[in-house]
Amino acid sequence: MRRSALHLIPHAVLILAILLFALPIWIAIAGSTQDSAAIARGEVSLVPNLNGLSVYRDVLLDGSAGAGPVWRALLVSAGMALAIAFGKIALSLPSAYAVTFFRFPFRMTAFWLIFLTLMLPVEVRLIPTFQVMSSLDLINSFTGLTIPLIASATATLLFRQTFLAIPDELVEAARMDGAGPLRFLRDIVIPVSGANIAALFVILFVYGWNQYLWPLLVATDPKLDTVVIGIVKMIGVDTATEWNKVMATAVLALIPPVAVVLLMQRWFVKGLTEGDK
Protein backbone atom coordinates (compact mmCIF):
# COMPACT_ATOMS: atom_id res chain seq x y z
CA MET A 1 0.00 0.00 0.00
CA ARG A 2 2.65 2.39 1.07
CA ARG A 3 4.89 1.38 -1.80
CA SER A 4 2.28 1.96 -4.46
CA ALA A 5 1.55 5.35 -2.98
CA LEU A 6 5.21 6.23 -3.23
CA HIS A 7 5.18 5.04 -6.82
CA LEU A 8 2.36 7.42 -7.61
CA ILE A 9 4.36 10.51 -6.74
CA PRO A 10 6.83 10.38 -9.66
CA HIS A 11 3.96 9.63 -12.00
CA ALA A 12 2.00 12.56 -10.66
CA VAL A 13 5.00 14.83 -11.17
CA LEU A 14 5.49 13.56 -14.70
CA ILE A 15 1.84 14.00 -15.61
CA LEU A 16 1.89 17.51 -14.20
CA ALA A 17 4.99 18.33 -16.25
CA ILE A 18 3.44 16.94 -19.42
CA LEU A 19 0.34 19.03 -18.84
CA LEU A 20 2.45 22.13 -18.27
CA PHE A 21 4.26 21.58 -21.54
CA ALA A 22 1.27 20.45 -23.56
CA LEU A 23 -1.27 23.01 -22.40
CA PRO A 24 0.07 26.03 -24.34
CA ILE A 25 0.24 23.93 -27.47
CA TRP A 26 -3.28 22.70 -26.95
CA ILE A 27 -4.47 26.27 -26.35
CA ALA A 28 -2.85 27.26 -29.65
CA ILE A 29 -4.53 24.37 -31.47
CA ALA A 30 -7.92 25.01 -29.88
CA GLY A 31 -7.58 28.76 -30.18
CA SER A 32 -6.74 28.66 -33.86
CA THR A 33 -10.23 27.36 -34.61
CA GLN A 34 -12.07 30.03 -32.66
CA ASP A 35 -13.23 33.53 -33.23
CA SER A 36 -10.43 36.09 -33.19
CA ALA A 37 -12.44 38.64 -31.21
CA ALA A 38 -13.23 36.07 -28.52
CA ILE A 39 -9.54 35.24 -28.13
CA ALA A 40 -8.69 38.91 -27.87
CA ARG A 41 -11.19 39.18 -25.00
CA GLY A 42 -9.42 36.29 -23.33
CA GLU A 43 -12.28 33.85 -23.81
CA VAL A 44 -10.42 30.89 -25.23
CA SER A 45 -12.30 27.65 -25.02
CA LEU A 46 -10.25 24.49 -24.61
CA VAL A 47 -12.63 22.69 -26.97
CA PRO A 48 -11.70 23.19 -30.63
CA ASN A 49 -14.42 24.49 -32.87
CA LEU A 50 -14.33 22.12 -35.85
CA ASN A 51 -16.05 24.64 -38.07
CA GLY A 52 -13.09 26.96 -37.66
CA LEU A 53 -10.58 24.55 -39.22
CA SER A 54 -10.81 26.45 -42.50
CA VAL A 55 -8.48 29.01 -40.95
CA TYR A 56 -5.58 26.69 -41.80
CA ARG A 57 -6.45 26.81 -45.50
CA ASP A 58 -6.76 30.55 -45.28
CA VAL A 59 -3.36 31.21 -43.71
CA LEU A 60 -1.57 28.62 -45.84
CA LEU A 61 -2.84 29.97 -49.15
CA ASP A 62 -3.80 33.59 -48.55
CA GLY A 63 -1.94 34.70 -45.45
CA SER A 64 -3.34 37.50 -43.38
CA ALA A 65 -3.06 41.19 -42.91
CA GLY A 66 0.60 42.12 -42.63
CA ALA A 67 2.05 38.80 -43.83
CA GLY A 68 2.05 36.74 -47.01
CA PRO A 69 0.78 33.18 -47.42
CA VAL A 70 2.25 30.80 -44.88
CA TRP A 71 3.18 28.08 -47.40
CA ARG A 72 5.77 30.44 -48.75
CA ALA A 73 7.17 31.25 -45.30
CA LEU A 74 7.29 27.54 -44.47
CA LEU A 75 9.30 26.91 -47.62
CA VAL A 76 11.76 29.68 -46.76
CA SER A 77 12.11 28.34 -43.21
CA ALA A 78 12.59 24.77 -44.38
CA GLY A 79 15.15 25.87 -46.96
CA MET A 80 17.01 27.91 -44.40
CA ALA A 81 16.96 25.20 -41.71
CA LEU A 82 18.09 22.53 -44.16
CA ALA A 83 20.81 24.72 -45.61
CA ILE A 84 22.09 25.55 -42.14
CA ALA A 85 21.99 21.93 -40.95
CA PHE A 86 23.66 20.48 -44.04
CA GLY A 87 26.02 23.41 -44.39
CA LYS A 88 27.21 23.14 -40.83
CA ILE A 89 27.73 19.39 -41.08
CA ALA A 90 29.55 19.73 -44.39
CA LEU A 91 31.80 22.39 -42.93
CA SER A 92 32.46 20.93 -39.50
CA LEU A 93 33.00 17.32 -40.55
CA PRO A 94 36.23 18.01 -42.46
CA SER A 95 37.43 20.63 -39.98
CA ALA A 96 36.95 18.29 -37.01
CA TYR A 97 38.56 15.50 -39.04
CA ALA A 98 41.57 17.68 -39.69
CA VAL A 99 42.16 18.82 -36.11
CA THR A 100 41.60 15.32 -34.74
CA PHE A 101 43.51 13.00 -37.04
CA PHE A 102 46.26 15.08 -38.61
CA ARG A 103 49.43 16.62 -37.30
CA PHE A 104 50.10 19.94 -38.95
CA PRO A 105 51.72 23.19 -37.81
CA PHE A 106 49.45 25.30 -35.60
CA ARG A 107 46.93 22.51 -35.31
CA MET A 108 45.97 23.46 -31.78
CA THR A 109 45.96 27.14 -32.72
CA ALA A 110 43.49 26.33 -35.44
CA PHE A 111 41.40 24.37 -32.98
CA TRP A 112 41.34 27.16 -30.41
CA LEU A 113 40.48 29.73 -33.07
CA ILE A 114 37.50 27.60 -34.02
CA PHE A 115 36.69 27.23 -30.35
CA LEU A 116 36.82 31.00 -29.82
CA THR A 117 34.07 31.58 -32.36
CA LEU A 118 31.73 29.88 -29.87
CA MET A 119 31.93 33.07 -27.85
CA LEU A 120 30.91 35.16 -30.83
CA PRO A 121 27.50 34.00 -32.05
CA VAL A 122 25.73 35.93 -34.78
CA GLU A 123 23.79 37.96 -32.23
CA VAL A 124 27.01 39.43 -30.83
CA ARG A 125 28.51 40.39 -34.17
CA LEU A 126 25.21 41.40 -35.74
CA ILE A 127 26.30 44.77 -37.07
CA PRO A 128 29.73 43.76 -38.48
CA THR A 129 28.25 40.67 -40.06
CA PHE A 130 25.54 42.79 -41.61
CA GLN A 131 28.26 45.13 -42.88
CA VAL A 132 30.09 42.21 -44.50
CA MET A 133 26.93 40.84 -46.09
CA SER A 134 26.07 44.31 -47.30
CA SER A 135 29.50 44.77 -48.92
CA LEU A 136 29.12 41.41 -50.59
CA ASP A 137 25.71 42.52 -51.84
CA LEU A 138 24.04 39.59 -50.14
CA ILE A 139 21.31 41.53 -48.30
CA ASN A 140 17.88 40.17 -49.13
CA SER A 141 19.23 36.97 -50.58
CA PHE A 142 18.94 33.37 -49.45
CA THR A 143 22.74 33.14 -49.35
CA GLY A 144 22.95 36.10 -47.00
CA LEU A 145 20.25 34.56 -44.85
CA THR A 146 22.07 31.26 -44.33
CA ILE A 147 25.84 31.66 -44.70
CA PRO A 148 26.54 33.62 -41.49
CA LEU A 149 24.54 31.08 -39.53
CA ILE A 150 26.46 28.17 -41.04
CA ALA A 151 29.84 29.34 -39.81
CA SER A 152 30.01 28.24 -36.19
CA ALA A 153 32.04 25.98 -33.98
CA THR A 154 29.48 23.90 -32.12
CA ALA A 155 29.29 21.16 -34.71
CA THR A 156 33.08 21.05 -35.08
CA LEU A 157 33.49 20.58 -31.34
CA LEU A 158 30.87 17.84 -31.18
CA PHE A 159 32.44 16.00 -34.11
CA ARG A 160 35.86 16.32 -32.56
CA GLN A 161 34.61 14.65 -29.41
CA THR A 162 33.06 11.88 -31.49
CA PHE A 163 36.24 11.38 -33.48
CA LEU A 164 38.42 11.34 -30.37
CA ALA A 165 36.39 8.36 -29.19
CA ILE A 166 37.45 6.35 -32.25
CA PRO A 167 40.18 4.03 -30.94
CA ASP A 168 43.72 4.53 -32.22
CA GLU A 169 43.90 0.88 -33.15
CA LEU A 170 41.05 1.35 -35.60
CA VAL A 171 42.95 4.17 -37.27
CA GLU A 172 46.05 2.00 -37.40
CA ALA A 173 44.16 -1.00 -38.75
CA ALA A 174 42.87 1.20 -41.55
CA ARG A 175 46.39 2.40 -42.27
CA MET A 176 47.57 -1.19 -42.47
CA ASP A 177 44.70 -1.91 -44.84
CA GLY A 178 45.97 0.91 -47.02
CA ALA A 179 43.09 3.34 -46.55
CA GLY A 180 44.15 6.89 -47.41
CA PRO A 181 42.77 9.91 -45.54
CA LEU A 182 39.69 10.44 -47.71
CA ARG A 183 38.88 6.76 -47.86
CA PHE A 184 39.26 6.51 -44.09
CA LEU A 185 36.87 9.44 -43.67
CA ARG A 186 34.32 7.94 -46.03
CA ASP A 187 34.57 4.25 -45.13
CA ILE A 188 35.27 4.37 -41.40
CA VAL A 189 34.82 7.76 -39.74
CA ILE A 190 31.47 8.78 -41.22
CA PRO A 191 29.75 5.37 -40.83
CA VAL A 192 31.05 4.99 -37.30
CA SER A 193 29.76 8.43 -36.32
CA GLY A 194 26.47 8.03 -38.21
CA ALA A 195 24.32 8.26 -35.11
CA ASN A 196 26.11 11.40 -33.97
CA ILE A 197 25.69 13.02 -37.37
CA ALA A 198 21.97 12.28 -37.26
CA ALA A 199 21.65 13.68 -33.75
CA LEU A 200 23.51 16.79 -34.77
CA PHE A 201 21.29 17.19 -37.81
CA VAL A 202 18.21 17.28 -35.59
CA ILE A 203 19.71 19.87 -33.28
CA LEU A 204 20.93 22.03 -36.14
CA PHE A 205 17.65 21.81 -38.02
CA VAL A 206 15.70 23.04 -35.00
CA TYR A 207 18.34 25.72 -34.42
CA GLY A 208 18.00 26.93 -37.99
CA TRP A 209 14.24 26.77 -37.96
CA ASN A 210 14.00 28.95 -34.85
CA GLN A 211 16.30 31.72 -36.10
CA TYR A 212 14.73 35.12 -35.64
CA LEU A 213 17.13 38.01 -35.17
CA TRP A 214 19.36 37.52 -38.20
CA PRO A 215 16.57 36.86 -40.71
CA LEU A 216 14.75 39.91 -39.36
CA LEU A 217 17.76 42.04 -40.06
CA VAL A 218 19.13 40.71 -43.31
CA ALA A 219 15.94 39.88 -45.20
CA THR A 220 13.51 42.77 -45.45
CA ASP A 221 12.00 41.44 -48.63
CA PRO A 222 8.65 39.82 -47.68
CA LYS A 223 9.45 37.00 -50.10
CA LEU A 224 12.22 35.94 -47.72
CA ASP A 225 10.08 36.03 -44.58
CA THR A 226 10.51 32.89 -42.52
CA VAL A 227 7.51 31.52 -40.70
CA VAL A 228 8.83 32.81 -37.38
CA ILE A 229 9.09 36.32 -38.80
CA GLY A 230 5.67 35.83 -40.38
CA ILE A 231 4.06 35.20 -37.00
CA VAL A 232 5.54 38.37 -35.58
CA LYS A 233 4.40 40.41 -38.57
CA MET A 234 0.84 39.11 -38.13
CA ILE A 235 0.66 40.59 -34.68
CA GLY A 236 -0.21 44.12 -35.76
CA VAL A 237 0.37 47.17 -33.72
CA ASP A 238 -2.39 49.36 -35.10
CA THR A 239 -4.63 46.88 -36.90
CA ALA A 240 -6.71 44.34 -35.06
CA THR A 241 -4.73 41.11 -34.73
CA GLU A 242 -6.39 38.00 -36.13
CA TRP A 243 -5.41 35.80 -33.23
CA ASN A 244 -6.89 32.64 -34.66
CA LYS A 245 -4.64 33.05 -37.70
CA VAL A 246 -1.62 33.74 -35.52
CA MET A 247 -2.25 30.56 -33.60
CA ALA A 248 -2.86 28.54 -36.73
CA THR A 249 0.46 29.75 -38.13
CA ALA A 250 2.19 28.91 -34.86
CA VAL A 251 0.80 25.38 -35.04
CA LEU A 252 1.94 25.06 -38.65
CA ALA A 253 5.39 26.35 -37.71
CA LEU A 254 5.59 23.69 -35.07
CA ILE A 255 4.95 20.73 -37.34
CA PRO A 256 8.23 20.47 -39.35
CA PRO A 257 10.68 20.48 -36.41
CA VAL A 258 8.48 18.04 -34.51
CA ALA A 259 8.36 15.81 -37.59
CA VAL A 260 12.16 15.90 -37.92
CA VAL A 261 12.62 15.01 -34.26
CA LEU A 262 10.10 12.17 -34.44
CA LEU A 263 11.51 10.75 -37.66
CA MET A 264 15.06 10.80 -36.40
CA GLN A 265 14.32 10.05 -32.78
CA ARG A 266 15.85 6.60 -32.82
CA TRP A 267 19.13 7.90 -34.25
CA PHE A 268 18.97 10.99 -32.12
CA VAL A 269 18.77 9.12 -28.82
CA LYS A 270 21.37 6.62 -29.96
CA GLY A 271 23.76 9.39 -30.90
CA LEU A 272 23.37 11.21 -27.63
CA THR A 273 23.51 8.24 -25.29
CA GLU A 274 25.81 5.56 -26.65
CA GLY A 275 29.10 6.15 -28.35
CA ASP A 276 28.47 3.56 -31.07
CA LYS A 277 31.09 0.99 -30.25
Add this chain to the structure above:
Amino acid sequence: MAGLTLDGLRKSFGANEILKGVDLTLADGEMLVIVGASGCGKSTLLRLVAGLETPTDGRILIDGRDVTQLDPSARDIAMVFQNYALYPHMSVYENMAYGLKIRGLRKAEIRAKVDAASSLLGLEALLDRKPRQLSGGQRQRVAMGRAIVRDPKLFLFDEPLSNLDAKLRVQMRGEIRRLQRRLKVTSLYVTHDQVEAMTLGDRLLVMHQGVPVQLATPTEIFERPADTYVAGFIGSPAMNLLTGLMRRNGTAITVEDTEFDLGPQRYALPDGHPVFLGIRPEHVALAADGMAWPVEVVELLGSEMLVHATRPGGATLTLRTPNPPSGGPGMGEAIRVAFPADRIHVFDRASGRRIEPA
Protein backbone atom coordinates in the same frame (compact mmCIF):
# COMPACT_ATOMS: atom_id res chain seq x y z
CA MET B 1 65.42 -15.84 -47.95
CA ALA B 2 62.02 -14.32 -46.96
CA GLY B 3 62.40 -13.03 -43.47
CA LEU B 4 62.89 -9.96 -41.42
CA THR B 5 66.08 -8.10 -40.63
CA LEU B 6 66.37 -5.25 -38.16
CA ASP B 7 69.57 -3.28 -38.40
CA GLY B 8 70.54 -1.01 -35.50
CA LEU B 9 66.95 0.04 -34.89
CA ARG B 10 66.54 2.95 -32.48
CA LYS B 11 63.58 5.03 -31.42
CA SER B 12 63.40 8.07 -29.20
CA PHE B 13 60.37 10.08 -28.18
CA GLY B 14 61.89 13.45 -27.44
CA ALA B 15 64.80 12.93 -25.07
CA ASN B 16 63.39 9.59 -24.01
CA GLU B 17 65.14 6.72 -25.76
CA ILE B 18 62.72 3.81 -25.88
CA LEU B 19 64.68 1.46 -28.14
CA LYS B 20 68.42 1.50 -27.75
CA GLY B 21 69.57 -0.37 -30.81
CA VAL B 22 68.05 -3.66 -31.88
CA ASP B 23 69.68 -6.01 -34.39
CA LEU B 24 67.67 -9.04 -35.31
CA THR B 25 67.25 -11.54 -38.10
CA LEU B 26 64.23 -13.77 -38.53
CA ALA B 27 64.42 -16.81 -40.76
CA ASP B 28 61.66 -17.50 -43.28
CA GLY B 29 58.60 -18.92 -41.52
CA GLU B 30 60.02 -18.39 -38.08
CA MET B 31 57.91 -17.23 -35.18
CA LEU B 32 59.77 -14.92 -32.86
CA VAL B 33 58.16 -13.86 -29.61
CA ILE B 34 59.26 -10.58 -28.06
CA VAL B 35 58.67 -10.68 -24.35
CA GLY B 36 59.31 -8.20 -21.58
CA ALA B 37 57.66 -6.18 -18.85
CA SER B 38 55.55 -3.20 -19.87
CA GLY B 39 57.66 -0.25 -20.97
CA CYS B 40 60.53 -2.40 -22.19
CA GLY B 41 60.06 -1.19 -25.78
CA LYS B 42 58.58 -4.34 -27.21
CA SER B 43 55.44 -2.67 -28.52
CA THR B 44 57.46 0.17 -29.96
CA LEU B 45 59.59 -2.35 -31.79
CA LEU B 46 56.51 -3.95 -33.30
CA ARG B 47 55.05 -0.59 -34.30
CA LEU B 48 58.31 0.33 -36.01
CA VAL B 49 58.21 -2.86 -38.04
CA ALA B 50 54.54 -2.20 -38.84
CA GLY B 51 55.37 1.30 -40.04
CA LEU B 52 53.09 2.98 -37.51
CA GLU B 53 56.12 4.77 -36.09
CA THR B 54 59.26 6.00 -37.83
CA PRO B 55 62.58 4.85 -36.40
CA THR B 56 65.03 7.47 -35.18
CA ASP B 57 67.85 5.41 -36.64
CA GLY B 58 68.38 2.03 -38.27
CA ARG B 59 66.83 0.01 -41.06
CA ILE B 60 64.05 -2.56 -41.44
CA LEU B 61 64.29 -5.13 -44.21
CA ILE B 62 61.46 -7.46 -45.09
CA ASP B 63 62.42 -10.21 -47.47
CA GLY B 64 65.61 -8.33 -48.25
CA ARG B 65 63.77 -5.15 -49.24
CA ASP B 66 64.39 -1.98 -47.26
CA VAL B 67 60.94 -0.87 -46.05
CA THR B 68 62.06 1.65 -43.42
CA GLN B 69 60.49 4.61 -45.21
CA LEU B 70 57.47 2.80 -46.66
CA ASP B 71 53.84 3.22 -45.61
CA PRO B 72 52.39 0.40 -43.51
CA SER B 73 50.19 -0.72 -46.38
CA ALA B 74 53.15 -0.95 -48.77
CA ARG B 75 55.18 -3.24 -46.51
CA ASP B 76 53.29 -6.42 -47.30
CA ILE B 77 52.57 -7.15 -43.64
CA ALA B 78 49.49 -7.80 -41.55
CA MET B 79 48.89 -6.99 -37.92
CA VAL B 80 46.60 -8.42 -35.26
CA PHE B 81 45.80 -5.82 -32.61
CA GLN B 82 45.23 -6.27 -28.92
CA ASN B 83 41.67 -4.93 -29.07
CA TYR B 84 41.08 -6.63 -32.43
CA ALA B 85 40.40 -3.22 -34.06
CA LEU B 86 37.57 -4.58 -36.16
CA TYR B 87 35.53 -2.02 -38.07
CA PRO B 88 32.36 -1.92 -35.96
CA HIS B 89 29.98 -1.02 -38.79
CA MET B 90 31.19 -3.69 -41.20
CA SER B 91 30.21 -7.34 -41.27
CA VAL B 92 32.79 -10.04 -40.70
CA TYR B 93 33.05 -10.50 -44.46
CA GLU B 94 33.53 -6.78 -45.10
CA ASN B 95 36.10 -6.55 -42.33
CA MET B 96 38.22 -9.19 -43.98
CA ALA B 97 37.59 -7.90 -47.50
CA TYR B 98 38.28 -4.23 -46.83
CA GLY B 99 42.04 -4.30 -47.33
CA LEU B 100 41.69 -6.35 -50.50
CA LYS B 101 39.04 -3.99 -51.82
CA ILE B 102 41.40 -1.06 -51.36
CA ARG B 103 44.11 -2.94 -53.17
CA GLY B 104 41.72 -3.15 -56.10
CA LEU B 105 41.22 -6.90 -56.26
CA ARG B 106 38.27 -8.17 -58.24
CA LYS B 107 35.10 -9.21 -56.36
CA ALA B 108 35.44 -12.90 -57.22
CA GLU B 109 39.06 -12.92 -56.09
CA ILE B 110 38.15 -11.26 -52.78
CA ARG B 111 35.31 -13.73 -52.26
CA ALA B 112 37.67 -16.67 -52.84
CA LYS B 113 40.30 -15.38 -50.43
CA VAL B 114 37.83 -14.51 -47.68
CA ASP B 115 36.11 -17.88 -48.08
CA ALA B 116 39.41 -19.70 -47.80
CA ALA B 117 40.44 -17.79 -44.68
CA SER B 118 37.05 -18.12 -43.01
CA SER B 119 36.92 -21.86 -43.54
CA LEU B 120 40.43 -22.12 -42.13
CA LEU B 121 39.24 -20.27 -39.01
CA GLY B 122 35.75 -21.76 -38.80
CA LEU B 123 34.06 -18.43 -39.46
CA GLU B 124 31.85 -19.50 -42.41
CA ALA B 125 28.62 -19.20 -40.43
CA LEU B 126 29.47 -15.76 -39.07
CA LEU B 127 30.32 -13.86 -42.24
CA ASP B 128 27.21 -11.68 -42.13
CA ARG B 129 27.47 -10.81 -38.46
CA LYS B 130 28.68 -7.50 -37.08
CA PRO B 131 31.63 -7.54 -34.65
CA ARG B 132 29.42 -6.62 -31.68
CA GLN B 133 27.44 -9.83 -32.23
CA LEU B 134 30.57 -11.95 -31.78
CA SER B 135 32.25 -13.36 -28.70
CA GLY B 136 35.79 -12.39 -27.78
CA GLY B 137 37.29 -15.52 -29.30
CA GLN B 138 35.33 -15.06 -32.51
CA ARG B 139 36.46 -11.45 -32.82
CA GLN B 140 40.00 -12.60 -32.34
CA ARG B 141 39.54 -15.08 -35.17
CA VAL B 142 38.14 -12.40 -37.45
CA ALA B 143 41.14 -10.22 -36.66
CA MET B 144 43.37 -13.09 -37.67
CA GLY B 145 41.29 -13.74 -40.75
CA ARG B 146 41.76 -10.14 -41.78
CA ALA B 147 45.50 -10.67 -41.49
CA ILE B 148 45.48 -13.99 -43.34
CA VAL B 149 43.49 -12.87 -46.40
CA ARG B 150 46.19 -10.39 -47.25
CA ASP B 151 48.67 -13.22 -47.67
CA PRO B 152 51.45 -11.10 -46.15
CA LYS B 153 55.19 -11.73 -45.92
CA LEU B 154 55.08 -10.98 -42.22
CA PHE B 155 52.51 -11.32 -39.43
CA LEU B 156 52.65 -8.97 -36.48
CA PHE B 157 50.81 -9.84 -33.28
CA ASP B 158 50.43 -7.17 -30.60
CA GLU B 159 49.41 -8.98 -27.40
CA PRO B 160 46.46 -10.50 -29.24
CA LEU B 161 45.29 -12.72 -26.39
CA SER B 162 45.40 -10.35 -23.45
CA ASN B 163 41.72 -9.43 -23.72
CA LEU B 164 40.52 -13.02 -23.54
CA ASP B 165 39.68 -15.01 -20.44
CA ALA B 166 42.16 -17.61 -19.25
CA LYS B 167 40.53 -20.66 -20.80
CA LEU B 168 40.00 -19.07 -24.17
CA ARG B 169 43.53 -17.75 -24.12
CA VAL B 170 44.94 -21.27 -23.89
CA GLN B 171 42.73 -22.40 -26.74
CA MET B 172 43.53 -19.44 -29.02
CA ARG B 173 47.20 -19.80 -28.23
CA GLY B 174 47.12 -23.29 -29.65
CA GLU B 175 45.18 -22.11 -32.67
CA ILE B 176 47.62 -19.33 -33.44
CA ARG B 177 50.49 -21.78 -33.20
CA ARG B 178 48.88 -24.35 -35.50
CA LEU B 179 47.88 -21.68 -37.97
CA GLN B 180 51.32 -20.14 -38.09
CA ARG B 181 52.97 -23.53 -38.59
CA ARG B 182 50.54 -24.33 -41.36
CA LEU B 183 50.81 -21.03 -43.21
CA LYS B 184 54.57 -20.80 -42.59
CA VAL B 185 54.46 -17.02 -42.45
CA THR B 186 57.30 -15.26 -40.67
CA SER B 187 55.79 -13.83 -37.49
CA LEU B 188 56.64 -11.36 -34.80
CA TYR B 189 54.60 -11.79 -31.65
CA VAL B 190 54.68 -9.37 -28.73
CA THR B 191 53.51 -10.38 -25.29
CA HIS B 192 54.20 -9.82 -21.61
CA ASP B 193 52.95 -13.30 -20.76
CA GLN B 194 55.85 -15.72 -20.36
CA VAL B 195 53.69 -18.80 -20.84
CA GLU B 196 52.54 -17.47 -24.21
CA ALA B 197 56.13 -16.67 -25.05
CA MET B 198 57.44 -20.11 -24.09
CA THR B 199 54.73 -22.04 -25.91
CA LEU B 200 54.46 -19.97 -29.10
CA GLY B 201 57.93 -18.95 -30.06
CA ASP B 202 60.50 -20.76 -32.15
CA ARG B 203 62.79 -18.25 -30.55
CA LEU B 204 62.33 -15.69 -27.80
CA LEU B 205 63.67 -12.19 -27.55
CA VAL B 206 63.68 -10.91 -23.98
CA MET B 207 63.69 -7.12 -23.83
CA HIS B 208 64.58 -4.99 -20.83
CA GLN B 209 64.58 -1.18 -20.81
CA GLY B 210 64.86 -0.87 -24.57
CA VAL B 211 67.70 -3.34 -24.92
CA PRO B 212 67.44 -6.92 -26.15
CA VAL B 213 68.86 -9.02 -23.31
CA GLN B 214 68.67 -12.50 -24.73
CA LEU B 215 67.67 -14.04 -28.02
CA ALA B 216 67.42 -17.83 -27.94
CA THR B 217 65.07 -20.79 -28.04
CA PRO B 218 62.59 -21.07 -25.15
CA THR B 219 64.48 -24.05 -23.72
CA GLU B 220 67.79 -22.25 -23.89
CA ILE B 221 66.35 -19.17 -22.20
CA PHE B 222 64.85 -21.26 -19.45
CA GLU B 223 67.93 -23.39 -18.89
CA ARG B 224 70.62 -20.82 -19.45
CA PRO B 225 69.26 -17.32 -18.76
CA ALA B 226 71.77 -14.70 -19.87
CA ASP B 227 71.46 -12.52 -16.80
CA THR B 228 69.60 -12.10 -13.54
CA TYR B 229 66.81 -10.13 -15.27
CA VAL B 230 65.97 -12.98 -17.65
CA ALA B 231 66.41 -15.50 -14.82
CA GLY B 232 63.84 -13.63 -12.76
CA PHE B 233 61.47 -12.89 -15.64
CA ILE B 234 61.14 -16.31 -17.24
CA GLY B 235 59.87 -19.09 -15.00
CA SER B 236 57.15 -18.97 -12.38
CA PRO B 237 57.68 -18.66 -9.51
CA ALA B 238 60.86 -16.77 -10.29
CA MET B 239 64.31 -18.25 -9.85
CA ASN B 240 65.84 -17.85 -6.39
CA LEU B 241 68.87 -15.56 -6.45
CA LEU B 242 70.99 -15.87 -3.32
CA THR B 243 73.97 -13.61 -2.64
CA GLY B 244 77.12 -15.64 -2.22
CA LEU B 245 80.87 -15.69 -2.58
CA MET B 246 83.01 -17.84 -4.84
CA ARG B 247 85.11 -20.41 -2.93
CA ARG B 248 87.52 -23.26 -3.40
CA ASN B 249 89.12 -22.12 -6.61
CA GLY B 250 85.84 -21.72 -8.45
CA THR B 251 84.24 -25.01 -7.47
CA ALA B 252 81.96 -23.92 -4.64
CA ILE B 253 79.83 -20.97 -3.48
CA THR B 254 79.10 -20.01 0.11
CA VAL B 255 75.74 -18.55 0.99
CA GLU B 256 75.97 -17.03 4.45
CA ASP B 257 78.03 -19.76 6.17
CA THR B 258 76.87 -22.73 4.12
CA GLU B 259 78.99 -24.00 1.27
CA PHE B 260 77.40 -25.34 -1.93
CA ASP B 261 79.48 -27.56 -4.14
CA LEU B 262 79.32 -26.75 -7.88
CA GLY B 263 80.20 -30.26 -9.02
CA PRO B 264 83.02 -31.29 -11.31
CA GLN B 265 83.08 -28.01 -13.28
CA ARG B 266 85.24 -25.08 -12.36
CA TYR B 267 84.53 -21.34 -12.69
CA ALA B 268 87.35 -19.00 -13.59
CA LEU B 269 86.67 -16.63 -10.70
CA PRO B 270 88.94 -15.81 -7.75
CA ASP B 271 87.91 -16.85 -4.27
CA GLY B 272 85.75 -14.24 -2.59
CA HIS B 273 84.28 -12.96 -5.90
CA PRO B 274 80.72 -11.74 -5.22
CA VAL B 275 78.15 -13.80 -7.15
CA PHE B 276 74.48 -14.71 -7.18
CA LEU B 277 73.67 -18.36 -6.79
CA GLY B 278 70.58 -19.02 -8.91
CA ILE B 279 68.32 -21.99 -8.35
CA ARG B 280 64.77 -22.55 -9.62
CA PRO B 281 62.13 -23.30 -6.97
CA GLU B 282 61.42 -26.70 -8.50
CA HIS B 283 65.10 -27.65 -8.30
CA VAL B 284 65.54 -26.96 -4.60
CA ALA B 285 65.87 -30.35 -2.89
CA LEU B 286 64.94 -31.25 0.67
CA ALA B 287 67.93 -32.74 2.51
CA ALA B 288 68.15 -33.82 6.12
CA ASP B 289 71.60 -32.28 6.61
CA GLY B 290 71.02 -29.23 4.39
CA MET B 291 70.92 -25.50 5.09
CA ALA B 292 68.09 -24.55 7.47
CA TRP B 293 65.46 -22.06 6.26
CA PRO B 294 62.61 -20.97 8.60
CA VAL B 295 59.27 -21.27 6.78
CA GLU B 296 57.25 -18.11 6.38
CA VAL B 297 54.33 -19.06 4.13
CA VAL B 298 53.13 -22.30 2.57
CA GLU B 299 50.91 -22.11 -0.53
CA LEU B 300 49.06 -25.27 -1.44
CA LEU B 301 48.40 -25.50 -5.18
CA GLY B 302 46.69 -28.88 -5.21
CA SER B 303 49.17 -31.34 -6.57
CA GLU B 304 52.13 -29.34 -5.35
CA MET B 305 52.99 -26.64 -2.89
CA LEU B 306 55.13 -23.56 -2.70
CA VAL B 307 57.14 -22.97 0.45
CA HIS B 308 58.45 -19.47 1.07
CA ALA B 309 61.24 -19.36 3.64
CA THR B 310 63.31 -16.49 5.04
CA ARG B 311 66.68 -16.55 6.72
CA PRO B 312 67.17 -14.35 9.80
CA GLY B 313 69.43 -12.16 7.60
CA GLY B 314 66.55 -11.45 5.20
CA ALA B 315 67.45 -13.78 2.32
CA THR B 316 64.39 -15.46 0.86
CA LEU B 317 63.95 -18.80 -0.83
CA THR B 318 61.01 -20.35 -2.65
CA LEU B 319 60.69 -24.10 -2.90
CA ARG B 320 58.30 -25.96 -5.14
CA THR B 321 57.65 -29.55 -4.25
CA PRO B 322 54.95 -32.21 -4.65
CA ASN B 323 52.49 -32.29 -1.75
CA PRO B 324 53.88 -34.71 0.82
CA PRO B 325 51.23 -37.12 2.17
CA SER B 326 51.98 -35.91 5.68
CA GLY B 327 51.12 -32.30 4.78
CA GLY B 328 53.50 -29.38 4.45
CA PRO B 329 55.82 -27.89 7.03
CA GLY B 330 54.27 -25.58 9.58
CA MET B 331 54.93 -21.88 10.02
CA GLY B 332 58.21 -21.12 11.74
CA GLU B 333 59.37 -24.67 11.31
CA ALA B 334 62.68 -24.85 9.47
CA ILE B 335 63.14 -26.80 6.26
CA ARG B 336 66.55 -28.15 5.36
CA VAL B 337 67.50 -27.82 1.70
CA ALA B 338 70.27 -28.68 -0.69
CA PHE B 339 70.97 -27.36 -4.20
CA PRO B 340 71.90 -30.04 -6.76
CA ALA B 341 75.17 -28.94 -8.37
CA ASP B 342 73.95 -29.36 -11.97
CA ARG B 343 70.93 -27.09 -11.31
CA ILE B 344 72.88 -24.15 -9.99
CA HIS B 345 73.20 -20.99 -12.11
CA VAL B 346 76.02 -18.56 -11.37
CA PHE B 347 75.70 -14.83 -12.06
CA ASP B 348 78.25 -12.08 -11.52
CA ARG B 349 76.85 -9.89 -8.74
CA ALA B 350 78.16 -6.60 -10.12
CA SER B 351 77.00 -6.96 -13.76
CA GLY B 352 74.23 -9.53 -13.32
CA ARG B 353 75.62 -11.50 -16.30
CA ARG B 354 75.57 -15.26 -16.35
CA ILE B 355 78.93 -16.95 -15.78
CA GLU B 356 79.68 -20.22 -17.50
CA PRO B 357 82.20 -22.70 -16.12
CA ALA B 358 85.60 -22.45 -17.74
